[in-house]
Amino acid sequence: MATYSRIVGTGSYLPEKVLTNAALEQMVDTSDAWIRERTGIEQRHVVEDGEHTVDLAEKASRRAMDAAGVKPGEIDLIVVATTTADQVFPSTACLLQSRLDIHGCPAFDVQAVCTGFVYALSVADKFVQTGTSKCALVVGAETFSRIIDWTDRNTCVLFGDGAGAVVVKADQNPGILSTHLHADGDYAKLLHVPSGVSNNYSAVQEGRAYVEMDGSDVFKMAVRTLGAIVDETLEANGMQRGDIDWLVPHQANIRIIQATAKKLRMPLDKVVITVAKHGNTSAASIPLALDSAVRAGDIKAGDMLLMEGFGGGFTWGSALIKY
Ligand code: ACO
Secondary structure: OOOEEEEEEEEEEOOOOEEEHHHHHOOOOOOHHHHHHHHOOOEEEOOOOOOOHHHHHHHHHHHHHHHHOOOHHHOOEEEEEOOOOOOOOOOHHHHHHHHOOOOOOOEEEEOOHHHHHHHHHHHHHHHHHOOOOOEEEEEEEEEHHHHOOOOOHHHHOOEOEEEEEEEEEEEOOOOEEEEEEEEOHHHHHHEEOOOOOOOOHHHHHOOOOOOEEOHHHHHHHHHHHHHHHHHHHHHHOOOOHHHOOEEEEOOOOHHHHHHHHHHOOOOHHHEOOOHHHHOEOHHHHHHHHHHHHHHOOOOOOOOEEEEEEEEOOOEEEEEEEEO
């Protein structure tokens, strides 16, 4: 009998500090109207000095574990998707493991930028399907505000900080039905931070390792690719568009989300949309959106969910889930 992984609890956390479009108008040459019209974003949350990715991850994880009714000792795998790790090493997953008083189980980070959570969930799903894990904690956590040039209006209006988490358990009933992961590194330069530990480290040391992006090329590619992955996911499961109850998309831009919803012929009230309040929180965006819809009572047990994400790399991916 096949073993599936099921999401049994969700949690999320947003830093308290809110940065509105009006506040951004004071920082760069932009306007609330431009940001809303082009992106759908009204505000984003950002960390304070001294607040780190692991702090957000810990709060989201505790909420997910509470919702699942799972004690730290039951977790046997931790996968954290992040682009903004607190340290070069150990991984954010190891730092989180210690915070949660969990000992001995494998813990590692996954780096696929905005597709990170879908990648991490897919990895955890494989561990569960093969019997290696029975109860996994999967987290997306980011402090993207630390890699943003707050004088660059092309990028600074788009991103925010936050974390989301799920607890995934082995079950005889589905569960995660399929995951689909892709990448094409030829597109690296369209969306990247062109510095790191072994290349241009002085930018990191001087605090100017920033996101650079060709926004309109990223936009076009995201719309095309997300449309294709919707088809791929439905086809792999022998499903029709109408079989999906909820689209849980990566929250980058309302216009990208609308284009994918149109492709699915889904009304927007069946699409979880948090981009207005969260901005683009990269790997945290999908679990943040999922948790908000679960806690609002919108997503219910038995609903069919399609998650999809696209991000730097380029990376893209999806997960079809019977919740
Ligand atoms: N405020 C005011 N004007 C701005 C701003 C701003 N914040 N940013 C750019 N502009 C200007 C540009 O300079 C340009 O001016 P010009 O015509 O005088 O040269 C004008 O607005 C139009 O710029 P475009 O880039 O054509 O605007 P577009 O409609 O493409 O919107 C945006 C830009 C919002 C960045 C869009 O391309 C986008 O969302 N791209 C996807 C990027 C993204 O989401 N990246 C995140 C990671 S990938 C992901 O998560 C999917």
